Amino acid sequence: MGGRPIIKTVGLRVFYGDRKILDDVDIEIYEGSITAVIGPSGTGKSSLLRSLNRLNDLIPGARVEGRVYYRGMDIYSEGVNVYYLRTRIGMVFQKPVVFPTSIYENVAFGLRINGVDDEEVIRGRVEEALRQAALWDEVRDRLDDDAYNLSTGQQQRLCLARTLAIRPDVLLLDEPTSYLDPRSTRKVEDVLLSLKGMMTIVIVTHSLSQARRIADYLLVVMPDEDNVGRVIEYGPAEEVFNNPRDERTREYVSGLIG
Amino acid sequence: MDRDSLMKILTASALITPLLVLFTLLSMILWDGLPGLSLDFILGLPSGRPEETGILPALVGSVYVTGLAIIISFLLGLGISIYLTEFVEDERVRSIFYFVVDMLAGVPSVVYGIVGLAVIGIGLGLGRSVLTGAVTLAFLILPLVTVATVEAIRSIPDSLRLATYSLGASRLEVVTHVILPMALPRALTGTVLAIARAIGEAAPILVISGVLFTRSIPISLLDEFTVLPLVIFNWVMRPQEVYMRLASSAIIVLLLLYIGISSIAIYMRYSSGRRIREV
Ligand SMILES: Nc1ncnc2c1ncn2[C@@H]1O[C@H](COP(=O)(O)OP(=O)(O)OP(=O)(O)O)[C@@H](O)[C@H]1O
Numbered sequence: 270m271g272g273r274p275i276i277k278t279v280g281l282r283v284f285y286g287d288r289k290i291l292d293d294v295d296i297e298i299y300e301g302s303i304t305a306v307i308g309p310s311g312t313g314k315s316s317l318l319r320s321l322n323r324l325n326d327l328i329p330g331a332r333v334e335g336r337v338y339y340r341g342m343d344i345y346s347e348g349v350n351v352y353y354l355r356t357r358i359g360m361v362f363q364k365p366v367v368f369p370t371s372i373y374e375n376v377a378f379g380l381r382i383n384g385v386d387d388e389e390v391i392r393g394r395v396e397e398a399l400r401q402a403a404l405w406d407e408v409r410d411r412l413d414d415d416a417y418n419l420s421t422g423q424q425q426r427l428c429l430a431r432t433l434a435i436r437p438d439v440l441l442l443d444e445p446t447s448y449l450d451p452r453s454t455r456k457v458e459d460v461l462l463s464l465k466g467m468m469t470i471v472i473v474t475h476s477l478s479q480a481r482r483i484a485d486y487l488l489v490v491m492p493d494e495d496n497v498g499r500v501i502e503y504g505p506a507e508e509v510f511n512n513p514r515d516e517r518t519r520e521y522v523s524g525l526i527g
Numbered sequence: 528m529d530r531d532s533l534m535k536i537l538t539a540s541a542l543i544t545p546l547l548v549l550f551t552l553l554s555m556i557l558w559d560g561l562p563g564l565s566l567d568f569i570l571g572l573p574s575g576r577p578e579e580t581g582i583l584p585a586l587v588g589s590v591y592v593t594g595l596a597i598i599i600s601f602l603l604g605l606g607i608s609i610y611l612t613e614f615v616e617d618e619r620v621r622s623i624f625y626f627v628v629d630m631l632a633g634v635p636s637v638v639y640g641i642v643g644l645a646v647i648g649i650g651l652g653l654g655r656s657v658l659t660g661a662v663t664l665a666f667l668i669l670p671l672v673t674v675a676t677v678e679a680i681r682s683i684p685d686s687l688r689l690a691t692y693s694l695g696a697s698r699l700e701v702v703t704h705v706i707l708p709m710a711l712p713r714a715l716t717g718t719v720l721a722i723a724r725a726i727g728e729a730a731p732i733l734v735i736s737g738v739l740f741t742r743s744i745p746i747s748l749l750d751e752f753t754v755l756p757l758v759i760f761n762w763v764m765r766p767q768e769v770y771m772r773l774a775s776s777a778i779i780v781l782l783l784l785y786i787g788i789s790s791i792a793i794y795m796r797y798s799s800g801r802r803i804r805e806v
C-alpha cells in the first residue's frame with residue numbers, strides 16, 4: 270500500500286484477564302492518511318485503538334502482547350515515556366469528555382498539564398486549536414463560559430480542540446460522532462479532512478457512509494469462530510468497499526451483517 | 528378513611544414526631560439556658576460558686592481539640608482515599624481496606640478513647656494532652672471522612688481520568704488536576720458531618736483528659752484540657768436546679784460553636800467548588 274508507515278503493529282494481541290479479544294494484528298498505519306476501523310460491536314476496535322497510545326495500561330485487567338512501533342520506536346519497550354507518547358498520539362472519545370471549567374480552560378488544559386505556562390502562548394494555541402476544530406467562530410465571544418453549556422456537537426469539537434492544542438502527530442478517534450446529529454457529524458468530518466496530511470488519523474466508526482466519506486484506508490475487524498477479533502481486511506478504502514477479498518467484508522459493507 | 532390517606536398520615540407523623548421532639552428539646556434548652564448566657568459566662572473561668580462560673584477553658588479546649596482533629600482527619604482521609612481509589616490496583620486489597628474502614632466506623636467511641644490514651648498518651652508519652660485528644664478524635668471521625676471522600680472520588684467518571692491521561696498527564700497530575708478539585712467539595716461535606724460527631728463526643732475525651740473542672744486554659748499542644756461536653760456532663764450530673772441551667776447555657780454555646788465550625792467548612796466547600804472552574 271502507499272505512504273510511509275508511522276505506526277506498525279507486529280503480532281498485537283489484547284487480553285482482558287484471561288480472555289483474548291484481539292489476535293494477530295499486523296498492520297501499518299500510513300503517515301498523513303485517514304484510516305477508518307470498522308466492524309461489529311465488541312470485536313475490539315476500541316481496544317485496538319487504546320493499545321496504540323498505551324491507554325490500555327490504565328484499564329484494569331487489560332494486557333497487550335506483541336509489538337507496536339511508532340516512528341520506529343517500540344512503544345511497549347522499557348524506558349518509553351508514556352506521557353510524552355500520549356501527547357504525540359492524541360485521542361478523542363465516543364462521548365465528549367468535558368472538564369467542569371470554562372471553554373478556554375478546557376482547551377488550555379492539556380497545555381497546562383504539559384508544562385506550558387506562558388499565558389500568551391496558551392492563548393495563541395487555544396485559538397489555533399479552536400479554529401482547527403471549526404469551533405472558534407461559535408465560541409470566540411464566550412471563551413469564559415462554562416463548557417457544559419455547549420451543545421453535544423460543540424462539546425465534541427471542544428474535545429477535538431483540546432487534543433489538537435497539544436499538536437499531536439497521530440489522532441485516534443473512537444466513534445467520535447456516534448452521539449452527534451448529522452450536521453455536527455459533518456462538521457467533525459470536515460475538520461478531520463482538513464487535518465489530513467498535517468497529521469495521521471485513525472478513526473473507529475460504525476457508520477459505513479462516514480468511512481466512505483473520509484477514509485483513505487479501511488480496516489475491518491471481525492470476530493473469528495472463537496469470538497476473538499481479527500483484522501480480516503485492510504486496504505485502500507475504495508478497494509475494500511468495491512472489491513473486498515473476504516466474503517464477510519462483502520457482506521458487512523453491503524449491510525448484511527454487523 | 529381510605530388506605531392512601533392513612534398512609535399519608537402515618538408517614539407525615541413519622542416526620543413530624545421527631546421534629547416536635549427536637550423543637551421541644553431546643554426550646555427547653557433555650558428557655559433554661561438563654562438567661563444565664565453572658566460574656567462573663569462564656570469568657571469566664573470556672574468557679575465553685577455557680578453564679579460566678581464560666582466555661583472559657585472548656586470552650587478553648589473544644590475549639591482546640593476539635594479543630595485539630597478535623598484538620599488531621601481531613602488531610603489523612605483525603606490521602607487515604609486518593610491512595611485507595613487511584614493507586615491501589617488490586618480490587619481485593621481495595622475492598623479489604625473498605626471493609627476495615629467500615630468496621631472502624633462501628634467501633635464505640637469510648638474504645639477510641641482507651642486505645643488513644645494507651646497508645647498515644649502513654650505509649651508515645653504525650654500524656655493526657657490536647658494532642659492526644661485531637662489525634663484520638665481524628666481517628667474517631669476518620670472513617671466518616673474517608674467514606675465520604677472515597678464516595679466523592681468514585682463518583683468521578685473514569686472517562687475524565689482517561690481523557691486526562693490521553694493528554695499526557697501523569698497519575699500525579701490526574702490527581703492534582705482532576706481528582707482533587709472535583710472531590711474536595713464533597714470531601715468537605717463529609718467533614719462537616721464528622722464535625723458534629725467530634726464536637727459532641729464526651730466519652731473518649733473523658734477517658735483521655737479525665738478533667739471535668741479546670742481553671743487553666745490549654746495553650747500548648749501538650750497541655751491538659753477539658754471540653755464543653757465534659758463540663759456539661761459534670762453539671763447535669765448534679766442535683767441542684769442551677770446546674771441544669773448552667774448546662775443548658777453551655778449546650779447553647781456548644782451548638783453555636785458547631786454552627787460556627789460548620790459554616791467555615793461550608794464556606795470552604797463553596798469556594799473550592801468555585802475553584803474547580805479553573806482546575
Ligand atoms: N475493561 C474491560 N474489561 C473486560 N472486558 C472488556 C473491557 N473492555 C472491553 N472488554 C471486552 O472486550 C471486547 C472488545 O471490546 P471493545 O470495546 O474493544 O470493542 P469495540 O469493537 O470497540 O466495541 P464497540 O463497537 O461496541 O465499541 C468486548 O467483548 C468487551 O466486552
Ligand SMILES: [Mg+2]
Nearest residue numbers: 314315316443
Ligand atoms: Mg468501542
